[in-house]
């Protein structure tokens with residue numbers, strides 16, 4: 669198992685949960701663009717596996733199979749792993765009876781927190797596609813209450829745990845991963861400030877800094893994220909970027925670095941490739957009747973936007989040079 673060295677700018681997220689809770693499916697869908705329905709036939713994972721991806725920070729997502737006992741000394745050194753990870757994601761199958769998962773989670777938090785009190789603990793209440801709207805919220809409330817009670821029993825009432833409702837059949841799992849990854853990016857506040865400036869000076873309504881391959885956004889401006897806007901921007905990446913060749917250095921120079929598209933609704937989508945597999949994707953939601961949409965000056969505006977975005981790209985390069993992981 670790889671040790672984590674902060675000088676390598678690498679952060680590790682550990683993915684845990686009972687058998688069949690959905691861990692492999694989440695990894696395949698988010699990091700390998702697998703179609704959600706194809707996960708139905710995934711074999712149960714029997715050994716710890718690690719996915720790595722290069723982004724603003726290098727990330728490793730390590731999956732521990734649910735069938736293993738947590739502290740299986742022959743397979744891995746759990747103390748070393750917990751000491752080195754940045755975040756623990758625990759996946760709970762919300763369509764199944766989840767009391768044993770909650771007991772397992774409490775044991776893990778108790779163990780992990782003692783080794784690594786700075787650890788971010790993140791709980792995915794997963795497979796919510798099978799639950800009605802009302803039932804989703806009831807389930808979330810029930811799980812949060814029970815986890816709170818369990819932590820109290822362990823004398824761990826100060827431990828922060830975050831909860832997300834997720835499914836691989838919509839964008840909720842990307843949204844959850846985005847928020848978790850952002851917790852590991854030390855420069856997030858500076859990035860947010862810079863993106864606010866880009867937005868303000870370029871007339872955008874929303875700006876994301878995406879990891880192109882996974883569609884996780886590693887930063888966004890400070891306005892709230894609306895899931896539909898996220899979807900439109902994420903799909904724009906698919907339309908404009910040939911994923912297969914993205915990281916091929918030899919062709920790097922010949923690839924277009926930018927794409928602008930006007931939707932029927934009048935909205936303008938803008939994508940500009942950055943460093944390390946990242947892309948800035950922004951949207952200006954001009955309504956159909958908005959005179960700005962028909963304005964011939966939109967073209968002039970684009971060159972101003974290009975300039976602003978290039979300034980942002982330079983700042984990003986400088987930031988990357990000096991970056992560390994949390």
Ligand SMILES: Nc1nc2c(ncn2[C@@H]2O[C@H](COP(=O)(O)OP(=O)(O)OP(=O)(O)O)[C@@H](O)[C@H]2O)c(=O)[nH]1
Pocket residue numbers: 685686687688689690691692693694704706707708709710711712713714732733734735794795796797798834835836837
């Ligand atoms: N309805 C629904 N099913 C899901 C979702 N995510 C995963 N599944 C299904 O859950 C089943 C188990 O998923 P896996 O990804 O193999 O679970 P795992 O946690 O990796 O299991 P182990 O390898 O045994 O530890 C598969 O049939 C998936 O198709 C989801 O969001 N919604």
